[in-house]
Amino acid sequence: MTADANGVGSATNADDDASTTHVDGDERQGMLAVEGLTHRYGTEQALNDVSFTVEAGEAVAVVGPSGCGKTTLVQAISGHLSPSSGRIRLRGEKVTGQPPEQRAVGLVFQTSTLYPHMTVGENVAYGLEPQGIEPSERDEIVADYLSLVDLTAQRQAYPAELSGGQSRRVELARALAPQPELLLLDEPLSALDRSLRLQLRAEIARIQRETGVTMLFVTHNQDDAMGLADRLIVMNDGAIEAIGQPRQLYESPPTPFVASFLGRPTELAATVVDSDPLQIEIADRRVTLPAATRAPPTGETLRCLLRRRMLSLAGDNEHTGLTFSGTVERVTDLGRRYTVTVRIVDGTEVRTEQTAPPPAEGEAVTVTASRESLLVFTATGKTVF
Amino acid sequence: MSRTQSGWLQPPTGRPELLVPALLGGVLVVYFILPFVAFLARVGSTPLIEGLATPEAGQAIRHSLLTAPVSTTIATVFGVPLAYVLARRSFPGKRLVEAVVILPMVVPPVVGGAMILTAVGRFTPTGAAAAEVGIPLTGSLLGVVLAQTFVAAPFVIITARAGFGAIDERLEQASRSLGYGPLATFWNVSLPLARGTVVAGIVLTFARAMGEFGATMMVAYNPRTIPTQIWVDFIGGGIDAILPLALALLGLTLLVVAAIQRVGRLPAVVER
Numbered sequence: 232m233t234a235d236a237n238g239v240g241s242a243t244n245a246d247d248d249a250s251t252t253h254v255d256g257d258e259r260q261g262m263l264a265v266e267g268l269t270h271r272y273g274t275e276q277a278l279n280d281v282s283f284t285v286e287a288g289e290a291v292a293v294v295g296p297s298g299c300g301k302t303t304l305v306q307a308i309s310g311h312l313s314p315s316s317g318r319i320r321l322r323g324e325k326v327t328g329q330p331p332e333q334r335a336v337g338l339v340f341q342t343s344t345l346y347p348h349m350t351v352g353e354n355v356a357y358g359l360e361p362q363g364i365e366p367s368e369r370d371e372i373v374a375d376y377l378s379l380v381d382l383t384a385q386r387q388a389y390p391a392e393l394s395g396g397q398s399r400r401v402e403l404a405r406a407l408a409p410q411p412e413l414l415l416l417d418e419p420l421s422a423l424d425r426s427l428r429l430q431l432r433a434e435i436a437r438i439q440r441e442t443g444v445t446m447l448f449v450t451h452n453q454d455d456a457m458g459l460a461d462r463l464i465v466m467n468d469g470a471i472e473a474i475g476q477p478r479q480l481y482e483s484p485p486t487p488f489v490a491s492f493l494g495r496p497t498e499l500a501a502t503v504v505d506s507d508p509l510q511i512e513i514a515d516r517r518v519t520l521p522a523a524t525r526a527p528p529t530g531e532t533l534r535c536l537l538r539r540r541m542l543s544l545a546g547d548n549e550h551t552g553l554t555f556s557g558t559v560e561r562v563t564d565l566g567r568r569y570t571v572t573v574r575i576v577d578g579t580e581v582r583t584e585q586t587a588p589p590p591a592e593g594e595a596v597t598v599t600a601s602r603e604s605l606l607v608f609t610a611t612g613k614t615v616f
Numbered sequence: 617m618s619r620t621q622s623g624w625l626q627p628p629t630g631r632p633e634l635l636v637p638a639l640l641g642g643v644l645v646v647y648f649i650l651p652f653v654a655f656l657a658r659v660g661s662t663p664l665i666e667g668l669a670t671p672e673a674g675q676a677i678r679h680s681l682l683t684a685p686v687s688t689t690i691a692t693v694f695g696v697p698l699a700y701v702l703a704r705r706s707f708p709g710k711r712l713v714e715a716v717v718i719l720p721m722v723v724p725p726v727v728g729g730a731m732i733l734t735a736v737g738r739f740t741p742t743g744a745a746a747a748e749v750g751i752p753l754t755g756s757l758l759g760v761v762l763a764q765t766f767v768a769a770p771f772v773i774i775t776a777r778a779g780f781g782a783i784d785e786r787l788e789q790a791s792r793s794l795g796y797g798p799l800a801t802f803w804n805v806s807l808p809l810a811r812g813t814v815v816a817g818i819v820l821t822f823a824r825a826m827g828e829f830g831a832t833m834m835v836a837y838n839p840r841t842i843p844t845q846i847w848v849d850f851i852g853g854g855i856d857a858i859l860p861l862a863l864a865l866l867g868l869t870l871l872v873v874a875a876i877q878r879v880g881r882l883p884a885v886v887e888r
Contacts, residue, residue: 309789309793310792311789311792330792332792332794332796332797334793337793338790340789340790342784344787344789346787346805346809347809357794357804358795361796362795405790405794406794
């Protein structure tokens with residue numbers, strides 16, 4: 232398993248890790264193994280040598296911005312798309328060439344695919360017939376899964392009569408009823424408003440706990456991914472950027488992309504002033520980084536990321552952290568908190584969040600960043616600090 | 617100002633912004649109704665029942681009621697699958713296939729009939745061979761069916777294609793992932809969801825087949841269908857002579873169209 236976040240810096244690295252899990256059939260097989268999956272639409276590379284495994288009972292999130300190849304990945308795993316190259320195994324069995332109906336992969340899309348001409352009960356029962364389950368048994372299974380998603384009363388209703396959240400839950404029940412080996416969710420929460428999304432996120436977590444189904448879901452929303460997944464696969468531009476546990480990837484992101492995607496930090500340019508011990512200059516401040524993992528030469532430009540959550544205005548720990556002086560550019564009132572955008576001396580805009588009453592626009596302030604908020608990478612994306 | 621005031625005075629359904637399009641459309645509707653009414657106004661001047669009681673009229677009605685449903689069935693059985701493929705897949709030469717499908721609508725029916733004659737007429741190898749074994753492709757009911765299918769089939773193909781195209785492909789993918797093969801998915805999901813448009817296409821095709829004259833006249837002047845018999849009556853006796861059969865054609869077509877729509881709207885088993 233490629234759980235070590237720092238160890239997986241590139242797709243090739245992940246590939247090696249994944250393939251060693253499957254040297255022979257006697258070893259414990261992952262539920263899903265994706266090996267060197269590559270796909271092109273014409274000349275456009277949608278997936279580039281993607282490899283990973285998902286263990287039985289695990290919930291894994293594939294995250295990345297729109298257009299990073301997530302949906303192509305789901306389509307390939309479910310069998311609705313035949314990849315240009317690479318292999319897909321379910322329980323160790325190669326399924327790459329098999330049609331979707333032979334794969335035992337449940338699929339839930341971003342938008343509803345409930346059949347409008349069937350009732351809720353009939354929708355949930357739909358996947359049971361091909362399994363050869365007797366009609367009398369089907370009734371019972373449908374009842375079980377409708378009660379799992381708490382929609383027993385809606386059995387005779389038509390999809391058009393359901394609310395957005397209800398239809399999502401029916402869709403989950405329908406996908407789960409045939410007891411698939413793997414449940415694939417393609418942006419399952421993206422079409423919902425915020426409160427419904429949080430509610431359903433908890434619901435999916437509960438259903439996954441109760442059924443123990445292996446779940447792979449795709450999302451562009453880092454909160455959904457962090458909140459639901461045992462492991463994250465961060466994708467960028469068709470390739471895997473990192474694989475690891477959510478907290479681990481968040482705390483020590485192996486690449487600037489992972490850091491930006493999961494933490495939405497502020498980026499500043501820095502220059503190496505001295506390499507032993509590493510001292511860098513950010514804006515007009517010099518910082519010494521004694522625990523740096525790399526020693527770039529003096530004069531090299533580095534990328535510094537400051538986590539927004541650990542930034543504050545005129546903080547109380549000025550002596551321990553980094554401070555930047557600047558002026559307040561904008562204040563946004565978000566109800567429960569304020570976002571204060573400060574333009575610091577080198578012209579970069581830094582955003583901080585606070586619940587206390589904010590300063591006025593144009594006011595001179597000091598932004599304090601704790602040392603833990605700082606992530607430093609080389610220009611090519613290698614971790615420095 | 618006065619317009620908004622009149623808008624206020626109109627019943628709640630009145631929408632002044634639709635006034636201009638409604639007027640423009642109204643002109644056309646009036647133009648449709650006018651000849652219709654003028655034609656029907658002559659009903660009193662000719663005995664209808666006697667007109668329909670002639671052996672020629674009876675035969676024409678029988679022939680039409682035999683051929684048009686067969687043509688419609690052929691067009692549906694072959695056309696709906698084609699419509700599905702055109703809606704779902706892109707393949708090299710798709711544009712060409714689409715152009716070919718529209719072709720019978722573009723050429724005048726009489727030219728279409730001439731084209732059928734040059735392909736399967738009595739003096740072509742195919743036509744001669746078929747006539748040899750006793751299945752003449754021209755001057756026969758089969759010839760009528762060939763002509764009607766050629767002219768009327770594009771309607772069901774084009775309409776059904778739009779219907780299938782409007783279905784989110786993910787509904788079909790979900791069905792596949794729930795264990796159904798492509799054919800079962802088509803029957804369970806695609807066809808029921810496109811039912812309305814497919815039925816509309818069948819109705820259009822049937823109506824067109826019933827009224828088909830140009831190509832039929834070229835391929836099979838005999839045995840006569842209602843439209844060809846109407847032409848013969850018109851040559852012999854003018855407008856009044858065609859009234860009985862024209863009304864019969866109209867009535868029969870409306871009857872069958874209503875029946876098809878009723879069957880098409882019948883709730884599927886699952887809907888109860």
